[in-house]
Structure formats: structure tokens, C-alpha cells
Amino acid sequence: MKRFKNKIALITGSSQGIGEACALRLAKEGADIILNGRKFDERGEELIAEIKAMGGRAEFLAADVSKTKDVIKLVKDAIEVFGSLDILVNNAGLETKADFWEVTEEDYDLVMDTNLKGVFFGIQTFVNYCRKAKRPGTIINMSSVHEEIVFPHFAAYCASKGGLKMLSRNLATELAPFNIRVNNVAPGAISTPINQDLLNDKKQLEKVISNIPLKRMGTVDDVAAVVAFLASDEAAYVTGSTYYVDGGLTYHYEEQ
Template identity: 40%
Template sequence: MGRSCLPLTANRQTHGNLRAKRIHSLDQKLIFVNNPTLNLQDKCAIITGTSTSTGIGAAIATAYAQAGAKVVINYEPSLPAPDELLAELKSTGGQVIAVAADISDVSQHHLLIDAALNTFGVLDILVNNAGVLGAGQLFSVTEENWDHTNSVNLKGPYFLTQAAAKIMVERKTKGRIINVTSTHVYRPSKLYTVYTISKAGLDMLSRSLALELGEFGITVNSIVPGAVTTAMSGYHAQPESLARNTNLVPLGRVGVPEDLVGAALFLASNASDYVTGADIKVNGGFGL
């Protein structure tokens, strides 16, 4: 599965240097962990869409583990297990397991819930990060493309949230649901209409369920990335696309997955107790 972000392209040199930049960037972001209000000690998080070690899901999983959380990372069953990410997290003392589950298949959602409860005994945080791009314009989109994109990007998060929230309510857990949407919610693209529609639906899911789950002390919020260098964003293509996206960002660069860590830690922590139904844009001012 890909990551939820604004499609962009970058050159191979950027891809080659991404790993080192990730580590340096994440080291800077983890100053948050030293703040007790942002500590996730003894909490358990499920993070979907962590099939690669360089995406948004991987960055969030790394930050959560270093903040003390027990982490269940999810990967697409048709892809190899994220052994590199697992090894990284465990080498620094992280408590983490990886679970194969197709987010578009509701019958597989219990695999993630069961893994969290059977391994760690609790479930506090769900990050709906898995996503697919679903490229195509009106006259080229097939029903299969529409169904798959919306199943991964919208139906999957809805029903996984349903399953997780049931556990939280039963156990009186003041849980956190975090949905990773896209700047396309505010800035549509004619090249990615189905993706844009699905992410707009996910954004409204956050707000609607914030209303419904508020009485239980469960918060539901969205992180809204802009142009971020991930596998799904297609940075193996022409470098001029990278330049074009960069020119749209007032801060002068496209994002890296670690740029989302601060928002993800905040929304998962006690510091966000009074925040729900919010969209936190982490996009460098893209499109202003």
C-alpha cells in the first residue's frame, strides 16, 4: 500500500539521500519525546500502511516507539514484511510487531485488533495511514479503480475505526484516532479525481466521528500532508516535477515523512486532550 500524500516526483539522487536525511530529520523531531505531555509510555498504537521503511507510516511508527508506545505496524500481504523497519525499531528497544492485513478487506481488520490486544493487552491509538493513489481522470477511471481506491482510502479506515473504537468504548479508553488525508482535500487535482474524492471523504469521516465519539472521550483528527517524498509519490520520474512542486511551497522544499512526526505525536498524546475534529496541515504552506 502507498502512503497518503500529494503526488510528486523527484530525482534518484533525492531518493538515494533520503535515508540519511530521514534519520537526521527524525533525530531533530524527537525532542518532542522529552516533553512528558507528549510521552506515549504504556500506550499501544496500530499504524496502517507501513509496508516500506521510508514512508509516513514508518516515520510515525519510529517516533511512537521512541516515545514509549507499543506499536503494531501493518503491511500489505502481497508485499514483503517490513523487516528493515522492525529491526530498526527493535534495535533501539522498541516494542513492535508487524501484521499483514489488507485494509480494503474488512474481514481482515480483526487481525490488527487481535494482535494489539493479545500481544500488548491494550489499544489506545489508531493511525489510518494506508492509502493508494488511484490516478486517472473522469473518462479513464474504471469501476474497479474507483472501488479499490475508495476501499483502501475510505472504507478501510471507517470500518477499522469502528472496530478499534468498540474496544476503546468497552474499556473506557480515551483513545486517539488519527487519519492521514491529503492537501488535495483543499486543492483538487484533475489527474487524481478518485484519490481526491476518497481523501475528502476521509476528512469528513474525521469530523463526523469526532462528533459521534466525543461523548466517550475519544478524539478523531486529521493530519494533512502536502508534497512528501515517499514511494507512492513517484519520485523516480522527471526532476522537473519535483521543481514544480517545490515552487508551490513557501518554505522552499517538499516534505519528508518525518515532517509529520510532530503532529502525529501531539494528536496521540495527552497534550491534545481538547482537540478533536481538527485538520492539522503539515505542508509547508503548499498552495497558499
């Protein structure tokens, strides 16, 4: 039996990379999927076709999750698409690189609004729906190993993920009486479009891999497998945790 039969999931930032892999993994296991990105393009069309070919349902909702009004509308619209919502995967995120003393307010706001503020109010909207409908809910936030370890020249990004770590732990306690679970998934070095510069820099890539006990970059499917577990009833007693998908990087890390 498929783990997510009759379940509906919204996955933000699911046009590519980890979000796309999560959408396909949950769909493969029976979930109907609401995809999201800033705009609907051929990537969204292809994903919808692929999910429908599996026998599932899929729709795409365009929204910029860095804007509070947009993310609230996104969650409300997602509930309307198939009439309910069971799983919220807050995957959308971004990073900007700069020396700390050169970070602009605009870049700081963009990172924090996307990675933390948008997540906060998206979860709030989902929780209000679950409470009103007296339904359980499952929330999975895409964090990063940098909720725990340093990342020089990415101060705003680290701050956003550190905030997400504490938000998830706080909400896990506050929302437990409503049977709403909240967990983080923290990818390490994963082969995704956001890491394309690293993948193209052989020397730097070798340095990164030397820091990973399993001696390889992770794949988007590695991350999606953990998301699927946390979204499933097999994780019914798991809340307030961060699951590292990092090949052992976090506790073996040395800045080079």
C-alpha cells in the first residue's frame, strides 16, 4: 500500500532540485501534489505530466514566498485545489554570498524573508486551517547543515537557518496538542542547481568531499527519501527534530 494514498502535499520551490525530487517521491508513493515556484514554465509542465503519468494529481501555484501576502494566499489556494491539505514541505530558499561587512539590507531582507519569514507565515496559515478543520498536519522545513555549522561569507543565510532550527523546535511543542508535527531536514553538500558553481570548480569540490566521511556529494533523492519518511505515519512519534542528510559532514566539518 502506498504511504501517501489520499494525502495532499504542498511543496514550495518545487520546480527543480530538492523540491522537485520531493514532489516526485511523494507522488510516487501516492500523494497528490501542489507544486510551487515563482513562475509557471516548462519545468512545471513537465513535472505535472510526470506526476499524472504515475496516476496522481498535480497542480502548480505560482507565488513568491518571500512576500507574506503571497505565501498566505499560496497556502489558502493550495487547500482549495483538492479540498484539503495534509503535508506542508517548506523547501523554497536562497542564499547570497558576501563578506559580512558588505552585506546590503536588501540582500539580508531577501534571504530572511524567503528562508524564515515566509516559512513562519506559511506554517501559521496551515496551522490555522488544521485547527479549524480539526485535522492533523505534518510540516517539514528544508533547513541546512548551516543551522549548526559556520559558513563564512553567508552570515544572513546561516542566521535564517539557525532561526528555522529554533522555530521548528518551538512549534513542535506548541503544536503537539493539535497533532501537528514539525521537523527539519538539513542537507549538506548536495548536487543541485544552487551548487552548480561548486560542481564546476574541481579543486574546491575536492576540498568539500574531503570533509565528508562518505566521500561523495549527496543527491536530491537522498534528501527526498528522508522527507518522505518524516511526512509518513512511520514518523508519527517524531517531532521537533532535525535530520541531517550530509554524509557525516556536520560533525566532521573543518573550515578550509
